[in-house]
Amino acid sequence: MRRSERSLVTALRExxxxPKELTLAAYAAGNLDEARAVVVASHVSACGACRTAVRDFEAVGGACLLSIEPVAMNNSALDSFWARAGRQERASRPVSTRAANDFSLDASHPLAVYLKDGVDAIEWRAVAPGVAQRVIPAEGYRPGVLRLLKLAPGVRVPRHTHGDEELTLxxxxxxxxxxxxxxxxxxADLDGDVWHGPVATGDKPCICLIATSAPLKFATLFGRVFQPFFGL
Structure with missing residues (x-):
């Protein structure tokens, strides 16, 4: 694998x-919000099978476009679109060239523009004993919510489901x-039909990249009471 294809994840295991096929298809078509697109892109950069699937979906989409009869557009069509959507002028951000442990953050990685100083330089905010997070500002027409969550070994997230889709890498x-x-x-590509309570295993913290589009729904009183403080 070329360095440009390496992800934050060291490809040492299968x-x-x-992601679900529908999620990969939506990613290939550009239909995901920014938060979910970043999570899927980070996974795809490490997963050959999903890269192949995305290429296949893109090929199908391209074939469909070629089969459509061209239609003349009004001269003001683009201006009308921007008037409805609002112009998205993204400011340039410095990218990282730092490798932080097994996190390769060269400029080609999907997270490079968000973690310019590397993962080990993140300023975590403690939200509960053994639980810390860092919200990453997402931009674009449909930003979504993007965050990093760190769990100490043995710590469990209160059991919950999701108001909409949740992607966790x-x-x-x-x-x-x-x-x-x-x-x-x-x-993990989950929705409101799944209830779960992840617990970190092993002898080192578990760090996850999470995209959500709606607040979580906790099963316990503890989770519901402290949810505003967690910001989850």
Whole structure:
């Protein structure tokens, strides 16, 4: 694998959990909000099977476009679009060229513009004993919510489900929940039909990249009472 294809995840194990096909298709079509697109892109950069799937979806989309009869557009069509959507002029951000442990942050990585100083330089905010997070500002027409979550070994996230889709990519460490065992490179693609309470396993913190589009729904009174403080 070329360095440009390496992700934050060291490709030392077989990735066992992947995005759903519908999620990969939406990513290939550019239909995901920015937060979910960043998570999927980070997984795809480490997963050959998902890279192949994305290329296949892109090929299908291209073939469909070629089969459509061209239609003349009004001269003001683009201006009308921007008037409805609002112009998205993204300011340039410095990118990282730092390698932080097993996190390769060259300029080609999807997270490079967000973590310019490397993962080990993150200023974490403690939200509960053994739990810390860092919210990453997402931009674009549909930003979503993007965050990094760090769990100390043995710490459990209160059991919850999701108001909408949640994508969780394991960057370092591992956790286990009702769905299965997740380790570096694995991606959990969950929705409101799944209840789970991940617990960090192993002897090092579990660091996850998470994209959500709606607040979590906690099963316990503890989770519901402290949810505003967690910002989850």
């Amino acid at each position: 990735i066992r959990h992947h 394991i960057l370092r460490g591992s956790y286990v929940d009702e769905v299965g065992e997740f380790a570096e490179g694995d991606l």
